[in-house]
Amino acid sequence: MNETIKEKDWVLLYFNKKRHYIYRVTETKVNLNEGIVHLDKLLGKRYGDIEKTHLGVPFRILKPTIMDIILEKFTRKTQVIYPKDLGYIILKAGIGPGSNVLEAGTGSGVLTAIIANFVRPNGKVLTFEIRKDLYELAIKNIKKLGLETYVRFHQADIREAEIDTDIDAIILDLPDPWNVICKISHFLKIGGRIICFLPTINQIEKTYLALKEKGFIMIEASELLERKYELKKNAIRPKTLMRGHTGYIISAVKLLHI
Template sequence: MLSSDRGNLESCRRLIGEGDLVIVYERHDAMKAITVKGGAEIQNRYGVFKHSDWIGKPFGSKVLSNKGQFIYILAPTPELWTLVLNHRTQILYIADISFVISFLEIVPGSVVLESGTGSGSLTTSLARAVAPFGHVYTFDFHEQRAASAREDFQRTGLNQFITVDVRDIQGEGFPEKFSGKADSVFLDLPQPWLAIPSAGKMLTSDGVLCSFSPCIEQVQRSCEAMAAEFTDVRTFEVLLRTYEVRDVKLGDLSSCGTRSFGKLPCKRKQRFLNEEHGDETMEEVPTSVMAKPCQETRGHTGFLTFARLRCL
């Protein structure tokens, strides 16, 4: 398991042991979380992999199957956990998460309130950001969802930085015991404007609030609710654009804008006329590394609205 006293960096250096949670990496779009058990094995397209072969190896190792194919065994960092966790709800991904942590000004030692917990994608990264001295208090109205999130945080070893409670924040607000003690508050709710007055009471002087909403109508109502107690209200939409990087035959550069790199022939040859001898010669076309935007890009996920508690 990830150990709090070692931290994520140390967990990458230490050796894999019985009972550790690991990320099995086949390729960038094929990963899963597995608990290491001495007598267990997994099977996939690359063959059979025995857990016993992983024990004693450092995280990040390449391990072989009975067919001689390989996978990587990685430490369960928050970034990787976001990609493999069970989707009990729609989750936040790395582009939004990194933006939230930066604009909420979260640092080690911060106290953060979150509602709702959902699948725990953001919560996991929040816990890593506040460690080793801070804490994340996260709330979800759905009891079973909250219980599943607790189990996940236990598996990843971050449970000592996270407290999960069942509470309807929209209807009840945050518990009064946190009044004036939270450095940051994050809301991911259908009607966040109902919880904004309570969030304002929880924040320390100059604290920061963030509300995530998929629809602009929700953003508009939230901004109206923030006007009474908050200042510096800003809304962002984070769009991520990825690029393909491939070796391309120079003779095909003219078609790069209209054809996918993946369809280029691997051993295409070019004919040219040798002027001195008058014969036709076959020669390999030189290659060049090119980058182009991916044809399939993840689009809109939601709007992030930030506001700072007005100092009286």
């Protein structure tokens, strides 16, 4: 049976393919084109239930995914990583419940939130952001998901990080990982994974050389292309427009104690 909705849970109010809205269940009411919805009246209902607005327009209460909430409710002030790349990064880094992950830069906190969601309930993300405004924004964003207990936020240059925890994985989404790897790779356990996300191939080359110099093994670079499809009976085909480029991912495994 579907979960009962409690205070502060997130709900996706689904009217039709084009009209759906995400809210947190609080005491407020929302005024939509389809009519007013008193969010507190959803308390005690179950995900999957059908309700109506004050104008009698029916909607289905669905449970949004973490990505639905992030895409709609996070304020994004930096270039963030797309879902296709996020999923690959998590798997490639071997991140799971209990992992301790070192990350930079925090930016808007999208990647931080995804990592935090996977390391629950007893892992941690130690994240570093050099800019004060973005450090504050990421905290605000991640609090919306209630994931802040799994994150240690630092407003600092990651190259100056001082860490007292064994690190299972390092994830870098910043412009010059080659200047960072030499300063922080000693925090990573032997066999631990490092992943860098970079928009240009020139940055990949510099990062590759830095990883090689530090004795990392199994170095791999990838680019993931996602092609979406038009769905119509008897006429299923790729969409005409496609996001041509997001970034490259380079990953490696630590071998040496240096």
